[in-house]
Amino acid sequence: MHRKKTRPSELPAAESESESTEPVRLTQFSHGGGCGCKIAPGVLEQMLARTAPGLAPKQLLVGIETSDDAAVYQINSEQALVATTDFFMPIVDDPFDFGCIAATNALSDVYAMGGVPLLALAVVGMPVNKLPLQTIKRILEGGESICAKARIPIAGGHTIDSVEPIYGLVAIGLVHPDNVKRNAGARPGDKLILGKGLGVGFFSAALKKGILSAPCYTSMIASTTQLNTPGRALACLAGVHAMTDVTGFGLLGHLVEICKASRVSAEIDFAALPVLPNALDYAAKGCITGASERNWASYGEHVTLPKKQFGDLERALLTDPQTSGGLLVSCAPEVVTEVLAIFLQEGFDRAAVIGGISEGKPQVTVVKGKAE
Numbered sequence: 422m423h424r425k426k427t428r429p430s431e432l433p434a435a436e437s438e439s440e441s442t443e444p445v446r447l448t449q450f451s452h453g454g455g456c457g458c459k460i461a462p463g464v465l466e467q468m469l470a471r472t473a474p475g476l477a478p479k480q481l482l483v484g485i486e487t488s489d490d491a492a493v494y495q496i497n498s499e500q501a502l503v504a505t506t507d508f509f510m511p512i513v514d515d516p517f518d519f520g521c522i523a524a525t526n527a528l529s530d531v532y533a534m535g536g537v538p539l540l541a542l543a544v545v546g547m548p549v550n551k552l553p554l555q556t557i558k559r560i561l562e563g564g565e566s567i568c569a570k571a572r573i574p575i576a577g578g579h580t581i582d583s584v585e586p587i588y589g590l591v592a593i594g595l596v597h598p599d600n601v602k603r604n605a606g607a608r609p610g611d612k613l614i615l616g617k618g619l620g621v622g623f624f625s626a627a628l629k630k631g632i633l634s635a636p637c638y639t640s641m642i643a644s645t646t647q648l649n650t651p652g653r654a655l656a657c658l659a660g661v662h663a664m665t666d667v668t669g670f671g672l673l674g675h676l677v678e679i680c681k682a683s684r685v686s687a688e689i690d691f692a693a694l695p696v697l698p699n700a701l702d703y704a705a706k707g708c709i710t711g712a713s714e715r716n717w718a719s720y721g722e723h724v725t726l727p728k729k730q731f732g733d734l735e736r737a738l739l740t741d742p743q744t745s746g747g748l749l750v751s752c753a754p755e756v757v758t759e760v761l762a763i764f765l766q767e768g769f770d771r772a773a774v775i776g777g778i779s780e781g782k783p784q785v786t787v788v789k790g791k792a793e
Contacts, residue, residue: 447515483601487605487682488678504593506544506591517559517563525567525745532652535600535653538592543564544588544590546582549582603682604665606662610778611777613777614775617647619695621743622712623703625710628641660752663751666746668746671743676749677723686781687776687777689787692790716740725787757774
């Protein structure tokens with residue numbers, strides 16, 4: 422059933438919400454927050470392997486074959502439709518911030534394919550007997566504010582009464598068929614560029630423990646609500662060979678996907694990784710999500726991480742689930758300066774070259790201390 426009753430102004434007012442004086446902690450309702458509640462990549466791979474192959478018309482340029490960010494369906498010689506959906510449970514307690522993060526994360530998949538968002542549909546599941554309706558309104562308002570920044574409407578959606586709060590979007594975009602950027606296509610000799618700092622999972626774990634500082638919370642919100650708009654311009658560069666966004670599977674997980682899809686090997690320079698301020702300090706205090714360990718169990722066999730150089734803390738950063746994380750770009754060396762300039766022009770001052778691509782079996786090797 423398709424409903425268009427997702428706008429805050431259309432929700433009925435709750436008689437009891439003015440009577441409640443206790444602030445609602447959204448994270449208390451969720452067993453896993455943000456992209457950390459994604460099904461582990463190894464389990465997901467087994468699930469999809471057991472499904473029967475579906476219809477794959479020639480117009481379907483991108484399907485599920487390489488676990489890419491979105492489906493792409495060619496309409497004509499100039500246009501292809503980008504379609505994706507993403508939703509999750511609260512990663513923060515503030516309802517407006519939660520809505521902003523979830524919407525930003527969903528739209529990121531369109532940008533990661535090189536597309537421009539066209540419209541969105543809201544996916545809303547709420548425990549309506551436990552959450553004040555004003556809180557639900559604020560979640561929806563947060564999502565609408567991000568869509569307004571992306572200059573697209575929320576044109577409808579679907580709502581259900583659920584045990585845990587769930588919010589996200591179905592996002593629809595457009596891209597020129599020649600400019601589609603997949604997680605396949607990385608070439609030996611390419612450089613790897615990451616657009617945002619790592620450590621969102623550490624911050625979310627610290628928030629749930631009640632020890633995240635106000636400045637770090639501000640840093641977390643700034644990162645997770647920054648739309649990955651550089652994807653639009655990067656799509657027009659022939660030297661950009663592959664692109665994805667780093668989310669619930671962590672940096673290693675999404676890079677392993679690139680390597681598998683492109684049939685290449687990759688190397689990461691740990692010293693070059695951009696990290697959100699103080700994120701590693703929280704990790705050292707034990708603020709590490711359970712999703713990090715599940716991620717490693719799923720794809721660790723495809724990673725070379727020397728134990729003499731790296732400990733549990735470093736591994737946790739590499740596998741840390743990133744909610745609304747940065748774009749990961751594989752590009753020719755001659756366009757690195759241009760790619761970094763595009764990131765910088767759009768306000769991504771942490772974008773950095775973090776490694777490179779080489780020939781070999783799908784494997785990621787992590788090295789330490791090569792950054793200048």
